[in-house]
Every structure is written in C-alpha cells, then in structure tokens.
Amino acid sequence: MNKKQLIVKLSGALNLSKADAERTFDTITNTILDALKADDSVKIAGFGTYKVAKRKARVGRNPRTGEQIQIAASQKVKFLPAKALKEVFNR
Amino acid sequence: MNKKQLIVKLSGALNLSKADAERTFDTITNTILDALKADDSVKIAGFGTYKVAKRKARVGRNPRTGEQIQIAASQKVKFLPAKALKEVFNR
C-alpha cells in the first residue's frame, strides 16, 4: 500500500475529502518529525515509539571495489513496536 | 512526548476537539495496522515504510543462567525511514 492508497482509505474512514485527508496525515507526520528533531521521542501507547538513534562511526566497505572506507557517525529514526503490536502478529 | 501530548498538538494544528483528534489518529494507526495484518507493507514517501519482518526460530540464551533455549519464529513490525528522513538528522 502506498501513500495515495492510504489517503483514499482515510478519506473514507474519516469522511474527509482526499485533500483534507492528506493534509491531516501530513500534519501528523510533521508533528512527529518536529518532536524527533527536537531530540524528543514520541511514544504512542498500543502502537510504538519513534526515537532518534545515534549510530557510531565505523569501518565499512565499498561493495563494488572492496576497499575499506570510514563511515561517519550518524543518526536515524527508529520505530520500536509496542508490546500489543507484537502480540497481534504472533499468535 | 506521549500520545496525550501528541493529541493536544494535533488538536491545535487540525482545529479539532481532542476527542476528534484522537479518533482521527487512531483511525490512521488502525488503517496502517490492518494493511500490515493483511501482509501488505505501507510505503509513505518522504517518511518511511512499515513492513512485517518474519524472523526464523533460533537458539538463544538466558543471560542469568547461561542455559541455551530455543526461540520460536516470530514476526515484528519494522519501520524503515525514508531517505529524506535520514537527511534531516544528518547534516
């Protein structure tokens, strides 16, 4: 399912126009992102937690040439599914 | 930030009551979960992809006692941040 298909579903479920459904959806993702940018985690009970994980610098490799390269430290967004979510998919 | 605080922010940004903001948010998460339950991935451009990862059974270990244990196969929801998301946090 891509974003467009998701918007169509939300439009029906929320009784909104597609444009409004998309605006609503974008507002939510942007709100979550803003919190993450402020170095805050976003914890949603029953769904999961979004947090920014810091990754250390390390040694990598160019798969084409095989040569070793240094990879800088970086940050990435992590999503940790809530317990309730795991249970849904494991029974 | 927890769910309650997120709902308050959304309520303001979307000009909805808190109850409506929460209903809207829950509808979105449920829609995503339904797609995942149907073994579909949910791809949101500019944000990320949710998918269900199958994990094979394997041998683990109880760190307290050191004894080996068999870990059953399981599934978990994975979120892969989109490229745009990584760039926001690495500059």
Next chain:
DNA sequence: AATTGGGTATGCAGATTTTGCATATAGAAA
C-alpha cells in the same frame, strides 16, 4: 485529582541478525 495496574527502560552474555558502505538500474509513485 489520586490511585493502581500495566507497559517500558535498563543491564547482563553471547549467538544471530542487521546495518550500511557505492552505484546503476528498474520500477513505482508524485
């Protein structure tokens, strides 16, 4: 508004799993 029940973070070892590097291309999405 306060209590309580429940989910979550933490730390521990060690084997398994994942990550992420460069880059082009194909396919899909906006």
Next chain:
DNA sequence: TTTCTATATGCAAAATCTGCATACCCAATT
C-alpha cells in the same frame, strides 16, 4: 516527467533478542 525507492553485491561492526528484576512512567479508572 521527474523524483523516490528497492535491489544486489561482500563484509566488519553494531544492533538485536532472549529472561528477569527493579524502577519508572503513563493511562485509565475510580
């Protein structure tokens, strides 16, 4: 049309996951 994402490759290092106790924080109920 133009932008975005998955894929595929080898390999070192980082992250994960397991049980479990404790402490903590949040959510819901009274």
